[in-house]
Amino acid sequence: MTWNQEKIYMFLYELMPVREAKKILKSNLNPAKTEIKNLEQINRRVLSQEVVSLIDAPPFDRSAMDGYALQAEETFGHSEENPVHLNIVDRIGAGEVSSVDLKEGEAIQIATGAPLPSGANAVVMEEYTQSHQVHLEVETAVIPGENVSPAGEDFKTGDLILSPGRVLNPPEIGIVASAGYGEVEVYKKPRVGVMVTGSELVMPKSQLEGAEIINSNHFTLKSLVESALAVPDMTHCVDDHELVRKEFLRLLKNNDCLLTTGGTAISKGDVVVDVADELGEVLIHGVTLRPGKPFAFAVVEDKPVFMLSGFPVAAMVQFDVFVRENLLRMQGLERELNFTTKIAARKIPSTLGRTDYIRARIEGEKVRPLKIKGSGIIRSMVDSDCYIVMEENLEGVDSGEKCKVLPYHSLQV
Amino acid sequence: MTWNQEKIYMFLYELMPVREAKKILKSNLNPAKTEIKNLEQINRRVLSQEVVSLIDAPPFDRSAMDGYALQAEETFGHSEENPVHLNIVDRIGAGEVSSVDLKEGEAIQIATGAPLPSGANAVVMEEYTQSHQVHLEVETAVIPGENVSPAGEDFKTGDLILSPGRVLNPPEIGIVASAGYGEVEVYKKPRVGVMVTGSELVMPKSQLEGAEIINSNHFTLKSLVESALAVPDMTHCVDDHELVRKEFLRLLKNNDCLLTTGGTAISKGDVVVDVADELGEVLIHGVTLRPGKPFAFAVVEDKPVFMLSGFPVAAMVQFDVFVRENLLRMQGLERELNFTTKIAARKIPSTLGRTDYIRARIEGEKVRPLKIKGSGIIRSMVDSDCYIVMEENLEGVDSGEKCKVLPYHSLQV
Numbered sequence: 001m002t003w004n005q006e007k008i009y010m011f012l013y014e015l016m017p018v019r020e021a022k023k024i025l026k027s028n029l030n031p032a033k034t035e036i037k038n039l040e041q042i043n044r045r046v047l048s049q050e051v052v053s054l055i056d057a058p059p060f061d062r063s064a065m066d067g068y069a070l071q072a073e074e075t076f077g078h079s080e081e082n083p084v085h086l087n088i089v090d091r092i093g094a095g096e097v098s099s100v101d102l103k104e105g106e107a108i109q110i111a112t113g114a115p116l117p118s119g120a121n122a123v124v125m126e127e128y129t130q131s132h133q134v135h136l137e138v139e140t141a142v143i144p145g146e147n148v149s150p151a152g153e154d155f156k157t158g159d160l161i162l163s164p165g166r167v168l169n170p171p172e173i174g175i176v177a178s179a180g181y182g183e184v185e186v187y188k189k190p191r192v193g194v195m196v197t198g199s200e201l202v203m204p205k206s207q208l209e210g211a212e213i214i215n216s217n218h219f220t221l222k223s224l225v226e227s228a229l230a231v232p233d234m235t236h237c238v239d240d241h242e243l244v245r246k247e248f249l250r251l252l253k254n255n256d257c258l259l260t261t262g263g264t265a266i267s268k269g270d271v272v273v274d275v276a277d278e279l280g281e282v283l284i285h286g287v288t289l290r291p292g293k294p295f296a297f298a299v300v301e302d303k304p305v306f307m308l309s310g311f312p313v314a315a316m317v318q319f320d321v322f323v324r325e326n327l328l329r330m331q332g333l334e335r336e337l338n339f340t341t342k343i344a345a346r347k348i349p350s351t352l353g354r355t356d357y358i359r360a361r362i363e364g365e366k367v368r369p370l371k372i373k374g375s376g377i378i379r380s381m382v383d384s385d386c387y388i389v390m391e392e393n394l395e396g397v398d399s400g401e402k403c404k405v406l407p408y409h410s411l412q413v
Numbered sequence: 414m415t416w417n418q419e420k421i422y423m424f425l426y427e428l429m430p431v432r433e434a435k436k437i438l439k440s441n442l443n444p445a446k447t448e449i450k451n452l453e454q455i456n457r458r459v460l461s462q463e464v465v466s467l468i469d470a471p472p473f474d475r476s477a478m479d480g481y482a483l484q485a486e487e488t489f490g491h492s493e494e495n496p497v498h499l500n501i502v503d504r505i506g507a508g509e510v511s512s513v514d515l516k517e518g519e520a521i522q523i524a525t526g527a528p529l530p531s532g533a534n535a536v537v538m539e540e541y542t543q544s545h546q547v548h549l550e551v552e553t554a555v556i557p558g559e560n561v562s563p564a565g566e567d568f569k570t571g572d573l574i575l576s577p578g579r580v581l582n583p584p585e586i587g588i589v590a591s592a593g594y595g596e597v598e599v600y601k602k603p604r605v606g607v608m609v610t611g612s613e614l615v616m617p618k619s620q621l622e623g624a625e626i627i628n629s630n631h632f633t634l635k636s637l638v639e640s641a642l643a644v645p646d647m648t649h650c651v652d653d654h655e656l657v658r659k660e661f662l663r664l665l666k667n668n669d670c671l672l673t674t675g676g677t678a679i680s681k682g683d684v685v686v687d688v689a690d691e692l693g694e695v696l697i698h699g700v701t702l703r704p705g706k707p708f709a710f711a712v713v714e715d716k717p718v719f720m721l722s723g724f725p726v727a728a729m730v731q732f733d734v735f736v737r738e739n740l741l742r743m744q745g746l747e748r749e750l751n752f753t754t755k756i757a758a759r760k761i762p763s764t765l766g767r768t769d770y771i772r773a774r775i776e777g778e779k780v781r782p783l784k785i786k787g788s789g790i791i792r793s794m795v796d797s798d799c800y801i802v803m804e805e806n807l808e809g810v811d812s813g814e815k816c817k818v819l820p821y822h823s824l825q826v
Contacts, residue, residue, distance in 0.1 A: 182616060
């Protein structure tokens, strides 16, 4: 690639609006590949084929109750005081079919789910009958079709059941099975190389030495990627240009995209963005987001590279704003952020031209911003349950005014 | 156990209110066991210990920016036109510590995250400086503490970070790591034996014969149990007392609880409830729920046994109402159903004394019940996105009246 000097100035000295950055991300993703999976392995995967029913469901007129199949007309006018008397000519258990053709004066005992025998048009519940060997008394009237689920009542052969892009949750998996499918085509889960950079980072321990800092991003990013239904491939790298370059290439080779933290400072060259620039094209560097300004994005070897801040909270916000929806999009799932509206419990200042994601707590119809603020204050993410989102065109809202809220719970897939 | 004849009458001929059934379930669960897990394996697990920080976070006064550590007082009154001149006496990269004691007239180049050197009280961002070898010009004034995260700003050694019962999502996992823990104690995932009964049930195929019905419950129940963060152990059993009994005992031996579908008819002995009665104590048989009336619950060998209807939709509703919250409770998570309020888009009839879970779609502030109704109509679960919940004390609501809604999305953990 050739690096465009004009672009450097644009990207380094001006920040890109969040909306524009999102457009660039969306148009630089790899198309999702698909795979065939057994129904036991598709929970929370995204369907990539049309599911058209292979069968009628139910496949036959089916008894909805344990009771007796009969001709409804024979029960008309009858009651507990004046039962109709019938002969039991067969008994059908679950999974059985009767070969008897039911005639006037006859009943066939039938289990829930069994096919209605030929000649019958209704089922009377066992509770409304008395039986003595082959003799049956029916103590109520039933109408034709009563307690019968007709063939194809749920859906018919050839009906479109589900369309591509649908998340497969338990009801969807059930209906795919009912439509006759033992396996379906789903989008592949994207494999995400995750490189946490920072020479100071160490695994958790209770005695830190010198400049050591615990690498919490390793665990947060791993679980964030998992929560976006993708597969993380984790690594840590010190702030060394050559080592970062090597890891960059290795991870890109083994994965569908790359996610990094650290090394994204905007005002000067910084190791991760420098490497991305050297190996591919940096399309975003610095956005009008707070926290999370030092977000960068590149395309390297035709794969998307999301570069997040090293600060844990900034990285989480950047993931929530820029990464999750694109990891989902890579597996065929279009999904917008699910905002809601609440009343500000106190005045919330903001700056025109910047999108603020303010950690806050929902209190019924109100929302209250937390007081702590620093982008490194991971505790604020744990103590809050939503973001208040202040769009670029707002200079803040007063206490009692409506504001846009994004509950963390709504971010989950 | 001895079977109490009075109880038979109570349970078979009267239905138990949903609220009362929930109380019985809650008081008949096994206490959750715990296990120690590495932080890489705790995504969406439930914490069972107190997490008290082992360290200060950050562990030292830390630079929040790439720039120069200095004494803030020396910059007072300075600006781009009138910069202050300092000598650069050391450079601290990420992960490094300076041994230099900073004095008047001196600055130390510092990377984001590095410990503030002794003698300095602020950091000026690189953007506001010019440097030539060891000569630095600072073109702005900074205040003491500027761009410095003080030691313990986030939390201190001994601070309570998280309490037992907390679901571990990405932010929680990050803070546990930051508090110095490489592993924590979490509740064990309950192992759930799942027995789908029904002689007519077969695995999905496109050509059904005789009375065959596709066993969609196998796939729905498996994924429902997984979605409740528990581990399913699946089996299918024909409607034979001896075989059901054998499977019952085998599954109970290998699992923490048992979930069955089918064989729960209320008006007469039915195979699954009969076996439960023979092996243990049936505490619930029949509830005032629609769909889902034939729900049963027993305690067998000191383990809870949830018996669901064989009808796919009834089984899903019973799972949503009775099972999910108790599988979560078994792993330490107390979680109420998250109801919301919407306006009925049309009149919704209901029956006093019965709790109705009506499949519906949310349309902005309104909610519209689906027209299809049968408890076997699995398509209705796929076409709806919420339940309208009509409590026992309601005889329906009119179009335009408020009603209680449970979005499916809110059921997810």
